[in-house]
Amino acid sequence: DVGYILFNTFSPFASEREIVDAISAMQTAGVNDLVLDLRYNGGGLLAVASQLSYMIAGETRTRNQVFERLRFNAAAGNRNPVTGETNNPIPFYSTGVGFTVPEGTPLPTLNLPRVFVLSTGSTCSASEAVVNGLRGIGVEVILIGNTTCGKPFGFYPTDNCGETYYTIQFQGVNGQGFGDYADGFIPNNSPASFGVRLPGCQVRDDLTRELGDENEALLAAALSYRGSLACPAVSAQATTAVGSAEAGFSGGGIPLRPPPACHPVRCLARNPLSA
Numbered sequence: 602d603v604g605y606i607l608f609n610t611f612s613p614f615a616s617e618r619e620i621v622d623a624i625s626a627m628q629t630a631g632v633n634d635l636v637l638d639l640r641y642n643g644g645g646l647l648a649v650a651s652q653l654s655y656m657i658a659g660e661t662r663t664r665n666q667v668f669e670r671l672r673f674n675a676a677a678g679n680r681n682p683v684t685g686e687t688n689n690p691i692p693f694y695s696t697g698v699g700f701t702v703p704e705g706t707p708l709p710t711l712n713l714p715r716v717f718v719l720s721t722g723s724t725c726s727a728s729e730a731v732v733n734g735l736r737g738i739g740v741e742v743i744l745i746g747n748t749t750c751g752k753p754f755g756f757y758p759t760d761n762c763g764e765t766y767y768t769i770q771f772q773g774v775n776g777q778g779f780g781d782y783a784d785g786f787i788p789n790n791s792p793a794s795f796g797v798r799l800p801g802c803q804v805r806d807d808l809t810r811e812l813g814d815e816n817e818a819l820l821a822a823a824l825s826y827r828g829s830l831a832c833p834a835v836s837a838q839a840t841t842a843v844g845s846a847e848a849g850f851s852g853g854g855i856p857l858r859p860p861p862a863c864h865p866v867r868c869l870a871r872n873p874l875s876a
Contacts, residue, residue: 603827640819647727
């Protein structure tokens with residue numbers, strides 16, 4: 602059975618409960634392949650991204666493995682210069698971290714060796730961390746859609762006099778030490794000369810059908826690739842548009858889907874294990 606999850610943000614804290622409930626439903630249904638629709642997911646909390654990755658891959662693949670390591674500049678050494686603590690890697694969280702799922706609550710798992718990710722240029726930051734973190738433990742990520750935004754960088758939000766500042770403070774790398782995807786992850790059949798290539802198909806975002814419709818272009822391509830490993834022809838629009846939800850299309854009377862509700866982020870709470 603194939604499961605489909607549309608997940609539009611890893612923030613706010615409520616996203617923890619939402620994705621846990623979705624994966625739990627997939628587990629109950631006996632899903633053995635997953636299409637994860639991150640096409641408009643601009644990012645959010647790394648702790649929730651880690652939880653999602655754990656729930657996809659399962660206990661055996663993630664045990665004692667690194668989801669993401671924060672790389673600061675050389676002067677930081679092994680210290681996190683923001684918190685002053687030792688710069689320990691972020692694990693694959695296997696329990697609730699206390700945002701909206703009680704801390705220590707075991708998470709459901711699908712134990713999948715691969716996942717299909719639907720992407721556009723709005724797939725960013727913590728969403729890309731899921732792709733990179735899973736690749737770091739050998740889970741195959743099949744990318745359907747278009748090049749992701751390319752943001753391996755992140756920050757701790759800093760409040761000051763009613764304003765919140767988001768300054769680039771670190772680069773995220775996976776358990777294999779890889780984090781050089783500033784040009785994005787790109788489907789393997791793309792004619793573009795940049796980006797980190799992944800198995801999959803470049804497909805133009807389909808604004809004519811509801812998300813989750815099996816005939817919607819990205820989902821249809823994922824289901825087809827699952828059976829045949831074949832891709833539809835790459836359209837000129839897919840090559841040039843970079844798939845951004847915010848770019849839209851002119852003419853034809855096709856409504857533009859709304860852009861993500863938040864800016865692309867890869868965000869850590871100062872204590873990522875608590876609200």
